[in-house]
Amino acid sequence: MRSINNGPSPVSRARKLLLTLSLVAAFSATSGCVYRMNIQQGNFLEARTVNQLQVGMTRSQVRYLLGTPMVPDAFDKERWDYLYFFKKGRWRKPEERHLIVFFKEDKVEKFERNNVPEKAPLGPDQGPSVSKFPVI
Numbered sequence: 001m002r003s004i005n006n007g008p009s010p011v012s013r014a015r016k017l018l019l020t021l022s023l024v025a026a027f028s029a030t031s032g033c034v035y036r037m038n039i040q041q042g043n044f045l046e047a048r049t050v051n052q053l054q055v056g057m058t059r060s061q062v063r064y065l066l067g068t069p070m071v072p073d074a075f076d077k078e079r080w081d082y083l084y085f086f087k088k089g090r091w092r093k094p095e096e097r098h099l100i101v102f103f104k105e106d107k108v109e110k111f112e113r114n115n116v117p118e119k120a121p122l123g124p125d126q127g128p129s130v131s132k133f134p135v136i
Contacts, residue, residue: 036089036090038087039085039087039094040085041085042070042084043099045066045116046117049065049066050066050099050116051118053111055109058107067082078102078104078109079101079102079103080101080103081098082097082098082099083097084097096115097114098115098116099111099113100114
């Protein structure tokens with residue numbers, strides 16, 4: 001006798017479908033849970049330190065205040081570039097800051113701020129005052 005083969009049985013098709021759906025669900029569940037590490041490079045430039053920079057400061061005073069510049073310019077000894085780059089997790093656009101200090105006769109002649117904040121950010125709310133807590 002000859003057997004007629006009509007393709008896979010409904011049970012095997014259901015198993016394949018269930019296996020495919022479980023693999024797709026497992027992949028989609030794990031793909032969204034990827035940890036992205038924060039990337040920080042360069043000299044951290046914040047408003048309170050950059051605001052202390054003044055024309056007439058010596059190189060050693062600038063180095064004490066801001067640190068050693070990350071990008072030494074081999075062709076121009078009278079210019080220091082301070083760069084800061086920060087990419088937080090999944091942020092699409094990184095935060096970049098650039099400060100250029102120009103010297104003349106080993107003293108600050110001028111400086112340029114690019115994306116360096118003018119003032120420090122406001123602190124978070126400190127919560128309710130102690131007087132609002134019940135007396136025990």
